[in-house]
Amino acid sequence: MVEHVKEAIDEGGFILVKGEEDLLVIPSIIASPEGAVIAYGQPGVGVVLIKVDKDKREKARELLRSMREVELDVDAVPG
Numbered sequence: 001m002v003e004h005v006k007e008a009i010d011e012g013g014f015i016l017v018k019g020e021e022d023l024l025v026i027p028s029i030i031a032s033p034e035g036a037v038i039a040y041g042q043p044g045v046g047v048v049l050i051k052v053d054k055d056k057r058e059k060a061r062e063l064l065r066s067m068r069e070v071e072l073d074v075d076a077v078p079g
Contacts, residue, residue, distance in 0.1 A: 001027045002031050005028050005031040006031035009032060025038060026060045026064050027060075027064070029050065029052055029057055029060035030061060034053055035052065035053075036051075037050065038050045
């Protein structure tokens with residue numbers, strides 16, 4: 001995901017997310033240059049703006065490293 005975000009940033013594009021985008025903030029912080037501003041919607045609040053700096057980038061890397069990949073059988077999920 002970080003590669004896709006970096007490609008969009010480097011080429012001046014954008015990423016359209018259908019559904020929840022909250023976790024996309026993490027690779028966006030990692031891939032964005034210092035001083036970039038990331039905006040995303042916060043339900044019931046409005047728009048959240050994050051200005052990328054060294055500390056925020058390191059925190060995003062820590063969060064990403066703490067996650068683990070799991071496989072989910074979507075057909076087995078009720079609803």
